[in-house]
Amino acid sequence: MRQTIAAPLLALTLLALAPHAHAAPPPGPLAFTPPPESAMPGGKFGDAVKLGENIFRHTTIFEKGVIGNALNCSNCHLDAGRLAGSAPMWAAYNAYPAYRSKNGKVNSFGMRLQGCFAYSENGKVPALGSPTIVALEAYAYWLTSGAPTGTPLAGRGYPKLAPPPKPATYAAGAAVYASNCALCHGAAGQGQYARGQTVFPALWGDKSFNWGAGMGSIKNAAAFVHANMPYGAVGTLSVQQAWDVATYIDSQNRPQDPRFTNSVAVTRSKYHNNKYSMYGKTVNGHILGDQARGAAP
Structure with missing residues (x-):
């Protein structure tokens, strides 16, 4: 007596026997524009976003005693973390959690911010969940409003630079x-x-x-x-x-x-x-x- 193969199982069987199709190449980085300042939300969440922006723009004032130098976050991440090609926050936030060889572990975005305080700011490391880290996370999250997660965004980091024509001196x-x-x-x-x-x-x-x-x-x-x-x-x-x-x-x-x-x-x-x-x-x-x-x- 012949047995009938259930439809879902039959479909899987035929798919397995079919010649392998070439997967479509992954799409390139997506273009993205962060929301304007005028779109900053109100309420308690908006307060956290604004605090994060202030910390980012004026780190030497808002984190005095925490940082160990005279640098603001915005000195390296230009236009308060908005500028493409200057390690913008909106292109970094949606890329975490991610593995970092620098500390040999999967990092959350908050952990990545802690690294900035330890090295770029030469300072103390705010705890995860502290008002400082939460505010910076809120600011970066808001800048990323409308962007897909886990998808590279054009403008992340710095543009790749060709090697020098001759050895640098x-x-x-x-x-x-x-x-x-x-x-x-x-x-x-x-x-x-x-x-x-x-x-x-x-x-x-x-x-x-x-x-x-x-x-x-x-x-x-x-x-x-x-x-x-x-x-x-x-x-x-x-x-x-x-x-x-x-x-x-x-x-x-x-x-x-x-x-x-x-x-x-x-x-x-x-x-x-x-x-x-x-x-x-x-x-x-x-x-x-x-x-x-x-x-x-």
Whole structure:
């Protein structure tokens, strides 16, 4: 007696026996525009969003005593985290949770923000669920209103930058810096300030990011510079100039990596062992990274 195969099972069987079809290629990053300031919500949630925006724009005021330098979040994430190609918050929020090789675990967006406080802000780390982290999460969430989750958005991070036509050098970068950067950031990279507030951020020294920050990678710094600098004259630097000036900036003294372990050499081996980090290398007779704690190389 013949048995009848149930319709769903028959369909699965035929699908398994059919020749494999080529899957359609995944779509490219989607274009997205964050909501305007005028669309910011009211009520308690709106209060959290506004607080997050204020922390983001004026970190040195709202998180004084928490951060350890003179940088605002908006100094690296331009236009208060709105600008495409400048690591905008709306393109980052919908990409988490995600695995990060930097700490070897799957990170929530809140954990990613904690990393910014530890490295880019060279400060204390607010707890998950703290008013600071919740407000920043609320702000980023609101900026992402209407965007799909888990789908890459065009403008995330920094635009990929081609390798330099020739090896980048400190000397060439110093010339680029003097001509294009020193007017705003200072000849010694110290930044500019007015009434105690940061106008142009420090690029090295005690008021800048520490050695563990993403901007401490020449690759990241070059991509940021090429896409976003000089302020008011974007597009005037060549690929070569961006790599040269990034090499110069990332070859200066700055606060110690908070992951410092035993010595500069050990810390470089564990966290900076790549061609884009100057940590532990000798520049102008000085081993970069040994100044903050008096560590032996």
